[in-house]
Amino acid sequence: MSKKPHIVIIGAGFGGLAAAKKLAGENVDITIVDRVNYHLFQPLLYQLSTAVLSTDDISYPIRAMFRDNRNVELFMAKVTHIDGAHNTVHTNHGDITYDYLVVAAGAKTNFFGMENVMKYSYGMKTIQEALHIRNHTLHMFERANKQQDDEAERRRMLTFVCVGGGPTGVEEAGALAELVAVQRKEYPNLNFDEVSIKLIEATDKILPMMPPNLRQHTINVLESKGVEVMINTQVADCSQDDLTLKDGTVIPTRTVIWAAGVRAHDVAATIGTECDRAGRIKVGPTLQVPGYPNIFAIGDNAHFEQGGRPLATVAPVAIQQANLAATNIRHLVRGESQLEDFVYHDHGSMATIGRCQAVVNWGFLKIGGFFAWCIWMFLHLLRLEGFHADVTVGTKWMWNFLSGTRLGRIITNINLEDEA
Amino acid sequence: MSKKPHIVIIGAGFGGLAAAKKLAGENVDITIVDRVNYHLFQPLLYQLSTAVLSTDDISYPIRAMFRDNRNVELFMAKVTHIDGAHNTVHTNHGDITYDYLVVAAGAKTNFFGMENVMKYSYGMKTIQEALHIRNHTLHMFERANKQQDDEAERRRMLTFVCVGGGPTGVEEAGALAELVAVQRKEYPNLNFDEVSIKLIEATDKILPMMPPNLRQHTINVLESKGVEVMINTQVADCSQDDLTLKDGTVIPTRTVIWAAGVRAHDVAATIGTECDRAGRIKVGPTLQVPGYPNIFAIGDNAHFEQGGRPLATVAPVAIQQANLAATNIRHLVRGESQLEDFVYHDHGSMATIGRCQAVVNWGFLKIGGFFAWCIWMFLHLLRLEGFHADVTVGTKWMWNFLSGTRLGRIITNINLEDEA
Numbered sequence: 001m002s003k004k005p006h007i008v009i010i011g012a013g014f015g016g017l018a019a020a021k022k023l024a025g026e027n028v029d030i031t032i033v034d035r036v037n038y039h040l041f042q043p044l045l046y047q048l049s050t051a052v053l054s055t056d057d058i059s060y061p062i063r064a065m066f067r068d069n070r071n072v073e074l075f076m077a078k079v080t081h082i083d084g085a086h087n088t089v090h091t092n093h094g095d096i097t098y099d100y101l102v103v104a105a106g107a108k109t110n111f112f113g114m115e116n117v118m119k120y121s122y123g124m125k126t127i128q129e130a131l132h133i134r135n136h137t138l139h140m141f142e143r144a145n146k147q148q149d150d151e152a153e154r155r156r157m158l159t160f161v162c163v164g165g166g167p168t169g170v171e172e173a174g175a176l177a178e179l180v181a182v183q184r185k186e187y188p189n190l191n192f193d194e195v196s197i198k199l200i201e202a203t204d205k206i207l208p209m210m211p212p213n214l215r216q217h218t219i220n221v222l223e224s225k226g227v228e229v230m231i232n233t234q235v236a237d238c239s240q241d242d243l244t245l246k247d248g249t250v251i252p253t254r255t256v257i258w259a260a261g262v263r264a265h266d267v268a269a270t271i272g273t274e275c276d277r278a279g280r281i282k283v284g285p286t287l288q289v290p291g292y293p294n295i296f297a298i299g300d301n302a303h304f305e306q307g308g309r310p311l312a313t314v315a316p317v318a319i320q321q322a323n324l325a326a327t328n329i330r331h332l333v334r335g336e337s338q339l340e341d342f343v344y345h346d347h348g349s350m351a352t353i354g355r356c357q358a359v360v361n362w363g364f365l366k367i368g369g370f371f372a373w374c375i376w377m378f379l380h381l382l383r384l385e386g387f388h389a390d391v392t393v394g395t396k397w398m399w400n401f402l403s404g405t406r407l408g409r410i411i412t413n414i415n416l417e418d419e420a
Numbered sequence: 421m422s423k424k425p426h427i428v429i430i431g432a433g434f435g436g437l438a439a440a441k442k443l444a445g446e447n448v449d450i451t452i453v454d455r456v457n458y459h460l461f462q463p464l465l466y467q468l469s470t471a472v473l474s475t476d477d478i479s480y481p482i483r484a485m486f487r488d489n490r491n492v493e494l495f496m497a498k499v500t501h502i503d504g505a506h507n508t509v510h511t512n513h514g515d516i517t518y519d520y521l522v523v524a525a526g527a528k529t530n531f532f533g534m535e536n537v538m539k540y541s542y543g544m545k546t547i548q549e550a551l552h553i554r555n556h557t558l559h560m561f562e563r564a565n566k567q568q569d570d571e572a573e574r575r576r577m578l579t580f581v582c583v584g585g586g587p588t589g590v591e592e593a594g595a596l597a598e599l600v601a602v603q604r605k606e607y608p609n610l611n612f613d614e615v616s617i618k619l620i621e622a623t624d625k626i627l628p629m630m631p632p633n634l635r636q637h638t639i640n641v642l643e644s645k646g647v648e649v650m651i652n653t654q655v656a657d658c659s660q661d662d663l664t665l666k667d668g669t670v671i672p673t674r675t676v677i678w679a680a681g682v683r684a685h686d687v688a689a690t691i692g693t694e695c696d697r698a699g700r701i702k703v704g705p706t707l708q709v710p711g712y713p714n715i716f717a718i719g720d721n722a723h724f725e726q727g728g729r730p731l732a733t734v735a736p737v738a739i740q741q742a743n744l745a746a747t748n749i750r751h752l753v754r755g756e757s758q759l760e761d762f763v764y765h766d767h768g769s770m771a772t773i774g775r776c777q778a779v780v781n782w783g784f785l786k787i788g789g790f791f792a793w794c795i796w797m798f799l800h801l802l803r804l805e806g807f808h809a810d811v812t813v814g815t816k817w818m819w820n821f822l823s824g825t826r827l828g829r830i831i832t833n834i835n836l837e838d839e840a
Contacts, residue, residue, distance in 0.1 A: 037562060038830045054474040061829045063606035070608045076562040076831075093566050127832055142457060142496040146513050186483035188490045389827070391819075392812045399811075407809070409481045410458045411496075412547055 004029045004071070005333050008089055008098035010079055010267065012039045012062050015299035015318035016104035022326035024069040028333060031096060033075045033089060037062055040127060041384055043315070044393075046168060049130035049257075050175035051138070051408035052400055057393050059127060060385035079105065081270045084292040100294045100329045103271070103281070104322065107262035107300035107313055110278065117238045121256035124168055133257060135411050137176070140254060141183055142411070145190050152252070158195040159253040161243055163235055164260035165201030166208075167351040170218060172257055173199040174354035177225035182406050198228045198251065202260065206231065207359065209312075209349045210366075214359040217368040221353045235260075262313055268301040276303040276310065285341040287325045294332070296325035306344050320344055352376050355401060424449045424491070425753050428509055428518035430499055430687065432459050432482050435719035435738035436524035442746035444489040448753060451516060453495045453509060457482055460547060461804055463735070464813075466588060469550035469677075470595035471558065471828035472820055477813050479547060480805035499525065501690045504712040520714045520749045523691075523701070524742065527682035527720035527733055530698070537658045541676035544588055553677060555831050557596070560674060561603055562831070565610050572672070578615040579673040581663055583655055584680035585621030586628075587771040590638060592677055593619040594774035597645035602826050618648045618671065622680065626651065627779065629732075629769050634779040637788040641773045655680075682733055688721040696723040696730065705761040707745045714752070716745035726764050740764055772796050775821060 005028045009016045012034040020030055038059040047053040066072035077091035082103070089096045109123035122136070123129045137160065144157040162173040176197050184192045199206070199222060206229060207218050219229050234246040243251045264279035273290050274282045280303035281289055287302060289295040299318030303310050311317045321342060328339045348362035350372065358373040360366070377397065381390050400406060425448045429436045432454040440450055458479040467473040486492035497511035502521070509516045529543035542556070543549045557580065564577040582593045596617050604612045619626070619642060626649060627638050639649050654666040663671045684699035693710050694702045700723035701709055707722060709715040719738030724731050731737045741762060748759045768782035770792065778793040780786070797817065801810050820826060 036831060037558065054476040055832060056474040056828045056830055059830045060827065061606075064825055064827065064829070067606050067825075073609065074562075075566065077566070127830075131832075138457065142494075146495065146497070186481075186487050189493065391815045395811045395815065405484055405487075407480065407484065408476045409484070410476055410479045410547075411456060412475060412551075 005099040011104040015322040018322035049133040103297040105265035110261035110263040121258040156252040165206040168259035286339040425519040431524035435742040438742035469553040523717040525685035530681035530683040541678040576672040585626040588679035706759040
C-alpha cells in the first residue's frame with residue numbers, strides 16, 4: 001500500500017472536480033467517490049430535458065478527465081455515512097479510509113416535505129430526471145394527438161407547469177415554449193391553442209439576483225414566448241391529474257416540473273455537526289468542518305456566511321471553495337500549520353430565457369437580449385468539459401438556431417409491453 | 421373526414437419509411453404506426469452499445485421527416501392484430517381502418533426458444549437494448565475494479581461474449597475490443613490480462629456472405645484486436661453467471677450479447693396467411709399477401725424467394741421492396757390493374773470490424789482494410805437521416821479516430837437506491 005496521504009472527495013460535481021484537479025499534481029492519492037461515472041454539466045440539463053442536447057453532450061466520464069493522473073481513482077458507489085471519528089467513508093460497496101476528506105456531494109431537489117409533490121412532480125437535478133421530463137413531455141403530445149374526443153383531457157396533457165422562478169425554472173419554461181413552437185409544425189391535427197405553459201413562483205420576484213429592469217425583461221420575453229408567469233403563487237398539493245395552489249385554484253396538468261429549491265445531499269448531515277435548514281454543514285472560515293480539521297465541506301454542502309447571509313448554492317461558489325479547500329489540504333499535507341480563510345468573489349450571474357435571449361448581471365454590465373445570449377453561449381461552451389463536446393454542442397446550437405428544429409425529440413423510456 | 425385513400429404503414433424502419441416517402445406525394449392520406457416516435461438507424465446500433473455514439477445520433481424523429489407532408493401522420497401505438505377481413509389494424513390505443521396496408525414491422529431477436537438465453541443475454545435490436553449493453557459493460561469494469569480480492573469473479577465480470585458471426589456480432593465484438601483498449605488507459609489498478617472477448621458462431625463461417633479471403637481477413641483482424649473467434653460452437657444454456665456450450669464447456673461471464681438471429685415481428689403472423697419458420701409472410705410476386713390484394717408485406721416481414729432461396733433480412737431488400745410496394749399501391753389507387761413483380765438487385769454487402777478496418781463485397785470489388793473502412797464510413801454518413809447527424813457523427817468518428825477515446829462512456833441506468 002501507498003504511504004502517500006489519501007484524499008477522498010465525495011462527489012464529482014463542479015466542486016469535487018475542481019478540488020481533484022488542483023490536488024492531482026501533489027504527492028497524494030486521490031479517490032473520487034460518486035454514484036455515477038460521469039461529471040454532469042448541470043447548467044445545461046434543461047437543454048437535455050427539452051430535446052436540444054443529448055446525454056453525452058453534457059456528461060463527461062470522470063476517468064477520462066484524470067487519464068493522465070495515475071494517482072486519481074474513481075470509486076463508483078453511494079456514500080451512506082461519514083464516520084469522522086474513524087476517518088472512514090461508508091458506502092454500499094464497502095468502506096474507504098481517508099487522511100483528508102472533501103465533502104462535495106452536491107444537492108438534491110427540495111420538495112419541502114410535500115409528499116405528493118415529490119411523488120407526482122418531476123425534479124431537475126439528474127440525467128435520469130431530465131430524460132424523464134423529455135420523454136414524458138414528448139409523450140404528452142403524442143397522446144393528446146390520439147385523444148381527439150376529449151378536449152379537457154387533451155388540455156390537461158398539453159399544460160406544462162414549471163414551479164420556481166430561479167434560473168432553472170426560467171430556463172426550463174423558456175426552452176419548453178420553444179419546444180412547443182417546434183412541435184407546432186409537425187402535428188397537423190392538433191390545436192396548439194390548447195397548449196399552456198405556466199411558470200409559478202412563490203415570492204414576488206423572478207430571477208431575484210437580477211436587477212429590476214432585467215427581471216422585468218425576463219418576464220416580458222417569457223410572456224412573448226407564450227409562458228404565463230404567475231408570481232406570489234404558492235403550491236399546496238399535486239396529483240397525477242392536477243396541481244392545486246394555496247388559494248384553492250386547481251390547474252389540470254400531467255406535467256409539473258419542480259425547480260423550487262434544493263437541499264444538501266443527506267450525506268453531509270451524517271458527520272453529525274451543526275447543519276442549517278437546507279442540510280448544509282456550518283463550516284469554519286477555512287471551510288473545515290468544526291471538530292474535524294481533516295474534513296472540508298464545500299459548495300452545496302457548506303453553509304458559509306458572508307456579508308451576513310449564507311452564500312448561494314451556485315457553481316462559482318463551489319469552485320472557489322474547492323480551490324481554497326485544496327489549498328488548505330496542501331498546507332496540511334506539507335505540514336504548514338497556517339490555513340487560509342475563504343472569501344467569495346462574486347462575478348455576477350446570468351440566465352438564458354431561450355433562443356437569442358438571456359440576461360447578464362456582471363457588476364457594471366447589466367444587459368438583456370441577443371448580446372447577453374451570445375455571452376451566455378460562449379461562456380457555456382468554454383466551461384464544458386472536452387473540446388469534443390464543444391463541437392457537438394456548438395453544432396447542435398447552430399442547427400437549432402438556423403433550422404428551428406430539435407432533433408433530440410426521441411422518446412426512449414417507453415415500456416413497449418404496456419403502452420405506446 | 422377525408423375521402424382520399426388511406427394508406428397505413430406499420431413500422432418506421434428502412435422499409436416503412438421508404439414506402440411513406442414514395443407515397444407522400446400522392447393524393448392519399450398516410451398513417452405510420454410505430455411503437456416509438458423515431459426512425460432508428462440500426463446499422464450503427466452497435467456504436468451506441470459501445471459508447472461511440474449517442475442515442476440521438478442514430479435516431480430521427482419520424483414527424484420531423486414528414487414535416488412538409490401534411491398528409492402523413494404518426495400514430496404512436498403497438499399493433500396487436502391485423503384484421504384483413506375488415507381492413508382494420510388493432511392497436512393498444514384503438515383501431516385504425518385502412519384502404520391499403522404495408523406491413524413493415526421489422527424483426528426482433530430470435531432466441532430459438534431458449535428461455536434462459538432470452539432471460540440472461542442481451543439482444544441488440546432496440547435503443548433500449550443497446551443502452552443496456554453499454555451501461556452493463558461499463559458497469560462491469562467499475563465493479564471489477566472494486567473486486568480486488570476475488571480473481572475468479574473479476575474475470576467473470578471482464579469476460580464478454582458475442583454470439584452470432586453475422587455483421588452485428590462481428591461489428592459488436594470488434595467495437596468491444598476497441599472499447600477495452602480505451603478503458604485500459606483509465607484503470608490503473610485493473611489487470612487487463614483478465615479481460616476476454618469471445619465471438620461464438622454455430623456454423624463454420626464468420627460473415628457467410630463474404631468470399632473466403634475476406635472471411636479469413638475478418639478473423640485475422642478480430643484476433644489481432646484480442647477477440648477469440650470460436651466457430652462451430654453452439655450455445656446450450658445461459659445463466660446470470662455462465663454461458664454453457666453444447667460440448668459442455670462452461671464460460672464464466674456476466675455478459676452475453678445475442679446476435680445469432682432474428683425473426684419477424686409477431687404482428688405479421690396475425691393476418692393468418694402462411695408464414696415461414698422465421699415468422700415471415702409468404703408473399704406473392706407483387707409483394708401482396710395472398711388473399712388480401714390491399715395488403716403488402718415487405719422487408720423482415722416478407723418471405724420472398726429469388727434464385728431458389730428466400731432473400732436475406734437486410735435493409736437493401738426492405739428498401740427495394742418498399743419502393744415496389746409503393747409503386748403497386750399507386751397503381752391500385754389510380755385504378756391501374758397491372759401490378760409489377762419484385763426483383764431484388766443485390767449490390768453486395770459490407771461490414772466494419774473496427775477502427776480503420778472493414779470488408780466490402782460489391783461484385784468485382786472485394787476488399788478488406790482501410791480503404792474498405794473509408795467506403796463504409798462514407799456510405800453510412802450518406803445514409804444517416806439529417807445533415808445534423810452527419811456533422812455530429814462525423815465529428816465523433818473523427819474524435820474517436822484521432823484521440824482514441826470514447827466520450828459516450830456514461831452509465832445512465834443506475835438504480836441509485838439499490839446499487840452503484
